[in-house]
Amino acid sequence: MNIALVILAAGKGTRMKSDLPKVLHEIAGAPMLVHAMQSGAALDPARVVIVAGHGFDTVKATVADHDPDATVVLQEEQKGTAHAVDAAREALADFEGDVIVLFGDTPFVRPETLARMADARGENAVVVLGFEAADPGKYGRLVMQGNSLEAIVEYADATDEQRAISFCNSGVMLADSKSLFSMIAEIESDNAQEEYYLTDVVGIARDRGLSVTAVACDEEETLGINSRLHLADAEEIFQTRARRALMELGVTMQQPATVMLSHDTVIGRDTIIEPNVYFGPGVTIESGAHIRAFSHLEGCHVSRGAIVGPYARLRPGAELAEDVRIGNFVEIKNATLDEGAKVNHLSYIGDASVGAASNIGAGTVTCNYDGVMKHKTTIGKSAFIGSDTMLVAPVTVGDGAMTASGSVITQDVPAEALALARAKQVNKAGMARKLFELLKSKKVKRDKESV
Ligand code: UD1
Ligand code: MG
Secondary structure (H helix, E strand, O other): OOEEEEEEEOOOOHHHOOOOOHHHOEEOOEEHHHHHHHHHHOOOOOEEEEEEEOEHHHHHHHHHHHOOOOEEEEOOOOOOHHHHHHOOOHHHOOOOOEEEEEEOOOOOOOHHHHHHHHHHHOOOOEEEEEEEOOOOOOOOEEEEEOOEEEEEEOHHHOOHHHHOOOEEEEEEEEEEHHHHHHHHOOOOOOOOOOOOOOOHHHHHHHHOOOOEEEEEEOHHHHOOOOOHHHHHHHHHHHHHHHHHHHHHOOOEEOOHHHOEOOOOOEEOOOOEEOOOOEEOOOOEEOOOOEEOOOOEEOOOEEOOOOEEOOOEEEOOOEEEOOOOEEEEOEEEEEEEEOOOOEEEEOOEEEEEEEOOOOEEOOOOEEEOEOOOOEOOEEEOOOOEEOOOOEEEOOEEEOOOOEEOOOOEEOOOEOOOOEEOOOOOOOOOOOHHHHHHHHHHHHHHHHHHHOO
16 A cells, blocks of 8 residues: 555644653653654555644754655644644645554554554545543544444534543544545634644545544553653553563563663563663664673673673673673773673773773773873783773774783783883881871870860
8 A cells, every 4th residue: 555654743742841842752762753653664654744843943853863755844833633734735745545644742553553544444435543541531532333433523522422432532544645635625623622623534524425434442552642741651651562572582581660671672582681771772682691780771782692780881882792791880882892801890991992802900991082082992802901901092902912900001012012001119118107106196196286
Protein backbone atom coordinates (compact mmCIF):
# COMPACT_ATOMS: atom_id res chain seq x y z
CA MET A 1 0.00 0.00 0.00
CA ASN A 2 1.26 3.47 -0.87
CA ILE A 3 1.00 5.41 2.37
CA ALA A 4 1.76 8.90 3.64
CA LEU A 5 2.34 9.49 7.33
CA VAL A 6 1.03 12.77 8.75
CA ILE A 7 1.97 13.55 12.34
CA LEU A 8 0.24 16.41 14.14
CA ALA A 9 2.66 18.26 16.34
CA ALA A 10 1.70 21.93 16.32
CA GLY A 11 0.12 22.17 19.76
CA LYS A 12 1.75 24.22 22.48
CA GLY A 13 1.54 21.74 25.31
CA THR A 14 0.72 24.39 27.91
CA ARG A 15 0.47 21.83 30.68
CA MET A 16 4.10 20.77 30.22
CA LYS A 17 5.06 24.20 31.63
CA SER A 18 8.10 24.28 29.39
CA ASP A 19 10.03 26.43 26.94
CA LEU A 20 10.58 23.32 24.82
CA PRO A 21 7.82 22.37 22.36
CA LYS A 22 5.88 19.47 23.89
CA VAL A 23 6.74 16.94 21.18
CA LEU A 24 10.46 17.46 21.76
CA HIS A 25 10.37 16.26 25.35
CA GLU A 26 12.27 13.02 25.49
CA ILE A 27 11.33 9.48 26.33
CA ALA A 28 14.26 7.07 26.66
CA GLY A 29 16.59 9.64 25.13
CA ALA A 30 14.56 10.43 22.01
CA PRO A 31 11.95 13.16 21.49
CA MET A 32 8.40 11.80 21.71
CA LEU A 33 7.88 12.98 18.13
CA VAL A 34 10.70 10.67 17.03
CA HIS A 35 8.98 7.77 18.80
CA ALA A 36 5.80 8.59 16.87
CA MET A 37 7.80 8.74 13.63
CA GLN A 38 9.29 5.34 14.45
CA SER A 39 5.83 3.84 15.07
CA GLY A 40 4.65 5.19 11.74
CA ALA A 41 7.80 3.98 9.99
CA ALA A 42 6.54 0.43 10.50
CA LEU A 43 4.09 1.05 7.65
CA ASP A 44 7.00 1.98 5.40
CA PRO A 45 5.48 5.31 4.37
CA ALA A 46 6.38 6.82 1.01
CA ARG A 47 5.96 10.32 2.48
CA VAL A 48 6.30 11.71 5.98
CA VAL A 49 4.74 15.09 6.77
CA ILE A 50 5.06 16.66 10.21
CA VAL A 51 2.66 19.48 11.05
CA ALA A 52 4.44 21.89 13.38
CA GLY A 53 3.48 25.25 14.86
CA HIS A 54 4.79 26.09 18.33
CA GLY A 55 8.58 25.92 18.25
CA PHE A 56 8.50 25.34 14.49
CA ASP A 57 12.23 25.84 13.89
CA THR A 58 13.38 23.50 16.67
CA VAL A 59 10.83 20.88 15.65
CA LYS A 60 11.97 21.16 12.05
CA ALA A 61 15.63 20.75 13.03
CA THR A 62 14.87 17.69 15.13
CA VAL A 63 12.86 16.10 12.32
CA ALA A 64 15.68 16.78 9.85
CA ASP A 65 18.16 15.03 12.16
CA HIS A 66 15.99 11.97 12.33
CA ASP A 67 14.58 11.77 8.81
CA PRO A 68 15.99 14.24 6.27
CA ASP A 69 13.33 13.20 3.75
CA ALA A 70 10.42 14.21 5.98
CA THR A 71 8.56 17.42 5.17
CA VAL A 72 7.74 19.81 8.00
CA VAL A 73 4.78 22.09 7.31
CA LEU A 74 3.68 25.09 9.32
CA GLN A 75 0.27 25.38 10.95
CA GLU A 76 0.50 28.95 12.07
CA GLU A 77 -2.61 29.04 14.22
CA GLN A 78 -3.93 25.93 15.92
CA LYS A 79 -7.57 25.72 14.96
CA GLY A 80 -8.12 22.03 15.55
CA THR A 81 -7.02 18.63 14.33
CA ALA A 82 -8.78 18.88 10.93
CA HIS A 83 -7.19 22.27 10.37
CA ALA A 84 -3.83 20.69 11.26
CA VAL A 85 -4.20 17.86 8.73
CA ASP A 86 -5.26 20.45 6.18
CA ALA A 87 -1.84 22.07 6.61
CA ALA A 88 -0.40 18.95 4.93
CA ARG A 89 -2.71 19.30 1.90
CA GLU A 90 -0.20 21.07 -0.34
CA ALA A 91 2.68 18.78 0.60
CA LEU A 92 0.53 15.81 -0.43
CA ALA A 93 -1.21 17.41 -3.45
CA ASP A 94 0.52 15.04 -5.87
CA PHE A 95 0.25 12.00 -3.61
CA GLU A 96 -1.85 9.00 -4.57
CA GLY A 97 -2.56 6.55 -1.78
CA ASP A 98 -3.58 6.44 1.86
CA VAL A 99 -2.87 8.86 4.64
CA ILE A 100 -2.41 7.78 8.23
CA VAL A 101 -2.72 10.52 10.84
CA LEU A 102 -0.81 10.13 14.11
CA PHE A 103 -0.38 12.57 16.99
CA GLY A 104 3.13 13.63 17.94
CA ASP A 105 2.21 13.46 21.61
CA THR A 106 0.92 9.87 21.39
CA PRO A 107 4.16 8.02 20.75
CA PHE A 108 3.45 4.39 21.60
CA VAL A 109 1.06 3.04 18.99
CA ARG A 110 2.45 -0.39 18.14
CA PRO A 111 3.45 -1.23 14.58
CA GLU A 112 1.19 -4.33 14.77
CA THR A 113 -1.75 -2.09 15.57
CA LEU A 114 -1.09 0.09 12.54
CA ALA A 115 -0.82 -3.07 10.43
CA ARG A 116 -4.26 -4.17 11.68
CA MET A 117 -5.64 -0.78 10.66
CA ALA A 118 -4.11 -1.20 7.21
CA ASP A 119 -5.83 -4.62 6.95
CA ALA A 120 -9.19 -3.14 7.93
CA ARG A 121 -8.79 -0.42 5.31
CA GLY A 122 -9.45 -3.03 2.61
CA GLU A 123 -13.21 -2.97 3.21
CA ASN A 124 -13.55 0.49 4.70
CA ALA A 125 -13.04 4.03 3.43
CA VAL A 126 -11.97 5.28 6.85
CA VAL A 127 -10.42 3.36 9.76
CA VAL A 128 -10.13 4.91 13.22
CA LEU A 129 -8.11 3.55 16.14
CA GLY A 130 -10.11 3.22 19.35
CA PHE A 131 -9.51 1.86 22.83
CA GLU A 132 -11.54 0.86 25.87
CA ALA A 133 -10.72 3.57 28.37
CA ALA A 134 -10.53 2.72 32.07
CA ASP A 135 -11.44 6.36 32.66
CA PRO A 136 -12.88 7.85 29.44
CA GLY A 137 -12.49 11.40 30.78
CA LYS A 138 -12.54 13.94 27.96
CA TYR A 139 -11.68 11.64 25.09
CA GLY A 140 -13.84 11.68 21.98
CA ARG A 141 -16.40 8.83 22.13
CA LEU A 142 -16.78 6.30 19.33
CA VAL A 143 -20.43 5.64 18.50
CA MET A 144 -20.52 2.13 17.02
CA GLN A 145 -23.26 0.15 15.36
CA GLY A 146 -21.90 -3.36 15.10
CA ASN A 147 -18.63 -3.02 13.23
CA SER A 148 -19.63 0.27 11.73
CA LEU A 149 -18.40 3.51 13.24
CA GLU A 150 -21.30 5.97 13.03
CA ALA A 151 -19.68 9.04 14.55
CA ILE A 152 -17.03 10.40 16.87
CA VAL A 153 -18.44 12.78 19.40
CA GLU A 154 -16.09 15.08 21.26
CA TYR A 155 -16.63 15.12 25.01
CA ALA A 156 -17.54 18.81 25.01
CA ASP A 157 -20.32 18.16 22.49
CA ALA A 158 -21.53 14.80 23.82
CA THR A 159 -24.85 14.02 25.47
CA ASP A 160 -24.85 12.22 28.84
CA GLU A 161 -25.76 9.03 27.02
CA GLN A 162 -22.77 9.41 24.68
CA ARG A 163 -20.47 10.29 27.57
CA ALA A 164 -21.36 6.90 29.08
CA ILE A 165 -19.57 5.21 26.14
CA SER A 166 -16.12 3.92 27.16
CA PHE A 167 -14.83 3.10 23.65
CA CYS A 168 -12.73 6.19 22.86
CA ASN A 169 -10.88 7.84 20.00
CA SER A 170 -7.09 7.59 20.03
CA GLY A 171 -6.80 10.19 17.26
CA VAL A 172 -5.18 7.80 14.77
CA MET A 173 -7.05 7.74 11.46
CA LEU A 174 -6.45 6.06 8.12
CA ALA A 175 -8.14 7.00 4.85
CA ASP A 176 -7.51 7.54 1.16
CA SER A 177 -5.63 10.82 0.70
CA LYS A 178 -7.86 12.41 -1.95
CA SER A 179 -11.12 11.62 -0.15
CA LEU A 180 -9.69 12.61 3.25
CA PHE A 181 -8.72 16.08 2.03
CA SER A 182 -12.05 16.50 0.24
CA MET A 183 -13.94 15.62 3.45
CA ILE A 184 -11.71 17.92 5.54
CA ALA A 185 -12.67 20.78 3.20
CA GLU A 186 -16.28 20.32 4.33
CA ILE A 187 -15.56 20.43 8.07
CA GLU A 188 -16.86 23.44 9.97
CA SER A 189 -16.11 24.75 13.42
CA ASP A 190 -19.67 25.07 14.73
CA ASN A 191 -19.04 23.09 17.92
CA ALA A 192 -18.49 23.70 21.62
CA GLN A 193 -14.75 24.41 21.16
CA GLU A 194 -15.11 26.29 17.86
CA GLU A 195 -12.42 24.07 16.38
CA TYR A 196 -12.13 22.15 13.14
CA TYR A 197 -12.42 18.57 14.37
CA LEU A 198 -10.76 15.82 12.34
CA THR A 199 -13.25 13.50 13.99
CA ASP A 200 -16.02 15.07 11.87
CA VAL A 201 -14.59 13.11 8.93
CA VAL A 202 -16.49 10.09 10.22
CA GLY A 203 -19.94 11.71 9.96
CA ILE A 204 -19.12 13.14 6.52
CA ALA A 205 -17.96 9.74 5.25
CA ARG A 206 -21.19 8.15 6.55
CA ASP A 207 -23.22 10.86 4.77
CA ARG A 208 -21.35 9.98 1.59
CA GLY A 209 -22.41 6.37 2.05
CA LEU A 210 -18.87 5.21 2.78
CA SER A 211 -18.12 2.50 5.30
CA VAL A 212 -16.14 3.46 8.40
CA THR A 213 -14.85 1.18 11.12
CA ALA A 214 -12.77 1.28 14.28
CA VAL A 215 -9.93 -1.05 15.24
CA ALA A 216 -9.26 -1.45 18.97
CA CYS A 217 -5.89 -1.38 20.72
CA ASP A 218 -4.64 -1.39 24.32
CA GLU A 219 -5.15 1.84 26.18
CA GLU A 220 -1.41 1.92 26.96
CA GLU A 221 -0.65 2.46 23.26
CA THR A 222 -2.76 5.58 23.08
CA LEU A 223 -1.32 7.35 26.09
CA GLY A 224 -1.30 11.03 25.19
CA ILE A 225 1.32 13.14 26.93
CA ASN A 226 0.14 16.47 28.24
CA SER A 227 2.10 16.96 31.44
CA ARG A 228 5.34 15.98 33.14
CA LEU A 229 3.38 13.33 35.02
CA HIS A 230 2.26 11.78 31.74
CA LEU A 231 5.84 12.03 30.51
CA ALA A 232 7.04 10.00 33.51
CA ASP A 233 4.24 7.46 32.88
CA ALA A 234 5.34 7.21 29.25
CA GLU A 235 8.95 6.66 30.30
CA GLU A 236 7.83 3.85 32.58
CA ILE A 237 5.78 2.23 29.81
CA PHE A 238 8.72 2.46 27.42
CA GLN A 239 11.21 1.08 29.93
CA THR A 240 8.97 -1.84 30.89
CA ARG A 241 8.47 -2.77 27.25
CA ALA A 242 12.16 -2.41 26.37
CA ARG A 243 13.40 -4.40 29.39
CA ARG A 244 10.98 -7.21 28.60
CA ALA A 245 12.03 -7.28 24.98
CA LEU A 246 15.70 -7.60 25.97
CA MET A 247 15.02 -10.34 28.51
CA GLU A 248 13.04 -12.20 25.88
CA LEU A 249 16.12 -11.99 23.65
CA GLY A 250 18.23 -13.67 26.34
CA VAL A 251 19.64 -10.79 28.40
CA THR A 252 19.77 -11.31 32.18
CA MET A 253 18.66 -8.39 34.33
CA GLN A 254 18.95 -9.01 38.03
CA GLN A 255 16.70 -6.11 38.93
CA PRO A 256 15.07 -4.90 35.71
CA ALA A 257 13.18 -2.01 37.28
CA THR A 258 16.48 -0.29 38.12
CA VAL A 259 17.95 -0.48 34.62
CA MET A 260 17.32 2.52 32.38
CA LEU A 261 17.46 1.91 28.64
CA SER A 262 17.46 4.21 25.64
CA HIS A 263 15.25 3.98 22.58
CA ASP A 264 18.17 2.45 20.64
CA THR A 265 19.95 0.28 23.23
CA VAL A 266 21.19 -3.00 21.73
CA ILE A 267 22.26 -5.83 24.06
CA GLY A 268 23.26 -9.33 22.98
CA ARG A 269 22.13 -12.59 24.56
CA ASP A 270 23.78 -13.97 27.67
CA THR A 271 24.88 -10.52 28.72
CA ILE A 272 24.28 -9.87 32.41
CA ILE A 273 23.12 -6.46 33.55
CA GLU A 274 23.41 -5.87 37.29
CA PRO A 275 21.12 -3.41 39.12
CA ASN A 276 21.19 0.38 38.64
CA VAL A 277 22.77 0.62 35.22
CA TYR A 278 21.99 3.59 32.94
CA PHE A 279 22.15 3.27 29.16
CA GLY A 280 22.15 6.61 27.36
CA PRO A 281 21.64 6.74 23.58
CA GLY A 282 23.89 4.88 21.17
CA VAL A 283 24.99 1.87 23.21
CA THR A 284 25.68 -1.56 21.74
CA ILE A 285 26.66 -4.45 24.01
CA GLU A 286 27.58 -7.72 22.40
CA SER A 287 26.73 -11.19 23.69
CA GLY A 288 28.18 -12.52 26.90
CA ALA A 289 29.32 -9.22 28.37
CA HIS A 290 28.79 -8.28 32.00
CA ILE A 291 27.75 -4.79 33.03
CA ARG A 292 28.10 -4.44 36.76
CA ALA A 293 26.08 -2.29 39.13
CA PHE A 294 25.91 1.53 39.01
CA SER A 295 27.56 1.93 35.63
CA HIS A 296 26.66 4.74 33.21
CA LEU A 297 27.07 4.11 29.48
CA GLU A 298 26.36 6.23 26.40
CA GLY A 299 27.51 6.20 22.78
CA CYS A 300 29.78 3.19 23.29
CA HIS A 301 30.39 -0.35 22.10
CA VAL A 302 31.21 -3.22 24.43
CA SER A 303 32.37 -6.50 22.92
CA ARG A 304 31.83 -10.10 23.91
CA GLY A 305 33.22 -11.14 27.27
CA ALA A 306 34.03 -7.62 28.46
CA ILE A 307 33.33 -6.73 32.08
CA VAL A 308 32.39 -3.15 32.94
CA GLY A 309 31.97 -1.69 36.41
CA PRO A 310 30.80 -1.56 39.11
CA TYR A 311 30.68 2.26 39.03
CA ALA A 312 32.16 2.68 35.56
CA ARG A 313 31.42 5.44 33.08
CA LEU A 314 31.66 4.83 29.34
CA ARG A 315 31.20 8.02 27.36
CA PRO A 316 30.71 8.53 23.62
CA GLY A 317 33.36 6.87 21.51
CA ALA A 318 34.35 4.26 24.11
CA GLU A 319 35.09 1.15 22.09
CA LEU A 320 35.90 -1.96 24.12
CA ALA A 321 37.19 -5.06 22.36
CA GLU A 322 36.65 -8.60 23.60
CA ASP A 323 37.48 -9.43 27.22
CA VAL A 324 38.37 -5.86 28.19
CA ARG A 325 38.00 -5.07 31.90
CA ILE A 326 36.87 -1.66 33.09
CA GLY A 327 36.64 -1.38 36.86
CA ASN A 328 35.31 1.00 39.48
CA PHE A 329 35.51 4.76 39.12
CA VAL A 330 36.97 4.57 35.64
CA GLU A 331 35.88 6.95 32.88
CA ILE A 332 36.51 6.13 29.23
CA LYS A 333 35.80 8.68 26.47
CA ASN A 334 36.58 8.51 22.75
CA ALA A 335 39.03 5.71 23.32
CA THR A 336 39.65 2.28 21.87
CA LEU A 337 40.71 -0.54 24.15
CA ASP A 338 41.96 -3.62 22.34
CA GLU A 339 41.39 -7.20 23.35
CA GLY A 340 42.04 -8.01 26.98
CA ALA A 341 43.17 -4.51 28.01
CA LYS A 342 42.49 -3.68 31.66
CA VAL A 343 41.70 -0.40 33.38
CA ASN A 344 40.54 -1.53 36.74
CA HIS A 345 40.61 1.41 39.13
CA LEU A 346 40.13 5.18 39.37
CA SER A 347 41.31 6.29 35.94
CA TYR A 348 40.45 8.64 33.08
CA ILE A 349 41.21 7.41 29.58
CA GLY A 350 40.11 9.98 26.99
CA ASP A 351 41.09 10.48 23.34
CA ALA A 352 43.29 7.43 23.49
CA SER A 353 44.00 4.00 22.11
CA VAL A 354 45.17 1.18 24.32
CA GLY A 355 46.71 -1.93 22.75
CA ALA A 356 45.76 -5.52 23.47
CA ALA A 357 46.56 -6.93 26.91
CA SER A 358 47.88 -3.65 28.26
CA ASN A 359 47.33 -2.90 31.91
CA ILE A 360 46.54 0.59 33.07
CA GLY A 361 47.30 1.08 36.76
CA ALA A 362 45.10 2.78 39.33
CA GLY A 363 44.81 6.53 39.09
CA THR A 364 46.14 6.87 35.56
CA VAL A 365 45.04 10.00 33.70
CA THR A 366 45.38 10.77 30.02
CA CYS A 367 45.88 14.54 30.20
CA ASN A 368 44.14 15.12 26.90
CA TYR A 369 43.20 18.78 27.14
CA ASP A 370 45.61 21.71 27.18
CA GLY A 371 42.86 24.22 27.82
CA VAL A 372 42.33 24.85 24.13
CA MET A 373 42.75 21.61 22.19
CA LYS A 374 42.34 17.89 22.75
CA HIS A 375 45.30 15.58 22.12
CA LYS A 376 45.69 11.86 21.69
CA THR A 377 47.43 9.26 23.84
CA THR A 378 48.57 6.08 22.12
CA ILE A 379 49.51 3.06 24.20
CA GLY A 380 50.83 -0.05 22.48
CA LYS A 381 50.25 -3.75 23.15
CA SER A 382 51.14 -5.42 26.46
CA ALA A 383 52.25 -2.14 28.00
CA PHE A 384 52.18 -1.58 31.74
CA ILE A 385 51.20 1.86 32.94
CA GLY A 386 52.16 2.24 36.59
CA SER A 387 49.65 3.61 39.07
CA ASP A 388 49.19 7.36 39.13
CA THR A 389 50.82 7.94 35.75
CA MET A 390 49.93 11.24 34.09
CA LEU A 391 50.15 10.81 30.32
CA VAL A 392 50.44 14.32 28.94
CA ALA A 393 49.09 14.09 25.39
CA PRO A 394 50.04 14.01 22.62
CA VAL A 395 52.16 11.10 23.72
CA THR A 396 52.89 7.52 22.69
CA VAL A 397 53.88 4.58 24.85
CA GLY A 398 55.32 1.71 22.79
CA ASP A 399 54.52 -2.00 22.85
CA GLY A 400 55.68 -3.75 25.99
CA ALA A 401 56.83 -0.49 27.60
CA MET A 402 56.39 0.41 31.26
CA THR A 403 55.90 3.65 33.13
CA ALA A 404 56.92 3.94 36.75
CA SER A 405 54.19 4.75 39.28
CA GLY A 406 53.71 8.43 39.82
CA SER A 407 55.33 9.40 36.55
CA VAL A 408 54.37 12.46 34.54
CA ILE A 409 55.03 11.29 30.99
CA THR A 410 55.59 14.18 28.60
CA GLN A 411 57.73 12.43 26.01
CA ASP A 412 57.15 9.31 23.94
CA VAL A 413 58.26 6.04 25.52
CA PRO A 414 59.90 3.60 23.09
CA ALA A 415 58.77 -0.03 22.93
CA GLU A 416 59.96 -2.14 25.85
CA ALA A 417 61.51 0.88 27.64
CA LEU A 418 60.85 1.82 31.26
CA ALA A 419 59.97 5.49 31.71
CA LEU A 420 60.77 7.01 35.10
CA ALA A 421 59.52 10.56 35.39
CA ARG A 422 59.29 11.46 39.05
CA ALA A 423 61.50 13.14 41.65
CA LYS A 424 64.22 10.94 43.10
CA GLN A 425 63.51 9.80 46.66
CA VAL A 426 65.73 10.94 49.55
CA ASN A 427 65.54 9.32 53.05
CA LYS A 428 66.74 11.37 56.03
CA ALA A 429 67.57 9.17 59.03
CA GLY A 430 65.70 10.00 62.28
CA MET A 431 64.23 13.13 60.75
CA ALA A 432 60.58 12.08 61.19
CA ARG A 433 60.95 11.57 64.93
CA LYS A 434 62.60 15.00 65.32
CA LEU A 435 59.93 16.67 63.30
CA PHE A 436 57.14 15.07 65.39
CA GLU A 437 58.77 16.28 68.61
CA LEU A 438 59.15 19.80 67.28
CA LEU A 439 55.50 19.95 66.20
CA LYS A 440 54.22 18.53 69.48
CA SER A 441 56.16 21.10 71.52
CA LYS A 442 54.78 23.89 69.33
CA LYS A 443 51.23 22.62 69.97
CA VAL A 444 51.75 22.50 73.77
CA LYS A 445 53.05 26.11 73.71
CA ARG A 446 50.10 27.32 71.64
CA ASP A 447 47.53 25.54 73.89
CA LYS A 448 49.05 27.26 76.98
CA GLU A 449 48.91 30.69 75.34
CA SER A 450 45.24 30.30 74.44
CA VAL A 451 44.13 29.57 78.05
C1 UD1 B 1 -8.22 14.61 20.16
C2 UD1 B 1 -9.46 14.05 19.48
C3 UD1 B 1 -10.24 13.19 20.48
C4 UD1 B 1 -9.34 12.09 21.01
C5 UD1 B 1 -8.07 12.67 21.61
C6 UD1 B 1 -7.12 11.56 21.93
C7 UD1 B 1 -10.18 15.68 17.82
C8 UD1 B 1 -11.12 16.76 17.51
N1 UD1 B 1 -10.29 15.15 19.04
O1 UD1 B 1 -8.65 15.48 21.17
O2 UD1 B 1 -11.37 12.62 19.87
O3 UD1 B 1 -10.04 11.31 21.97
O4 UD1 B 1 -7.42 13.54 20.67
O5 UD1 B 1 -6.01 12.08 22.60
O6 UD1 B 1 -9.40 15.31 16.98
N2 UD1 B 1 -2.88 19.58 17.02
C9 UD1 B 1 -2.30 20.36 16.05
N3 UD1 B 1 -2.93 21.45 15.62
C10 UD1 B 1 -4.16 21.80 16.09
C11 UD1 B 1 -4.76 21.01 17.07
C12 UD1 B 1 -4.08 19.91 17.52
O7 UD1 B 1 -1.19 20.06 15.59
O8 UD1 B 1 -4.68 22.82 15.62
C13 UD1 B 1 -2.14 18.39 17.50
C14 UD1 B 1 -1.76 18.51 18.95
O9 UD1 B 1 -0.46 19.07 19.03
C15 UD1 B 1 -1.79 17.08 19.39
C16 UD1 B 1 -2.89 16.45 18.54
O10 UD1 B 1 -3.04 17.29 17.44
O11 UD1 B 1 -0.59 16.40 19.11
C17 UD1 B 1 -4.22 16.30 19.28
O12 UD1 B 1 -4.69 17.56 19.68
P1 UD1 B 1 -5.38 17.78 21.07
O13 UD1 B 1 -5.67 19.21 21.22
O14 UD1 B 1 -4.60 17.13 22.14
O15 UD1 B 1 -6.74 16.99 20.84
P2 UD1 B 1 -7.70 16.50 21.96
O16 UD1 B 1 -8.56 17.61 22.39
O17 UD1 B 1 -6.95 15.76 22.98
MG1 MG C 1 -4.90 15.60 23.61
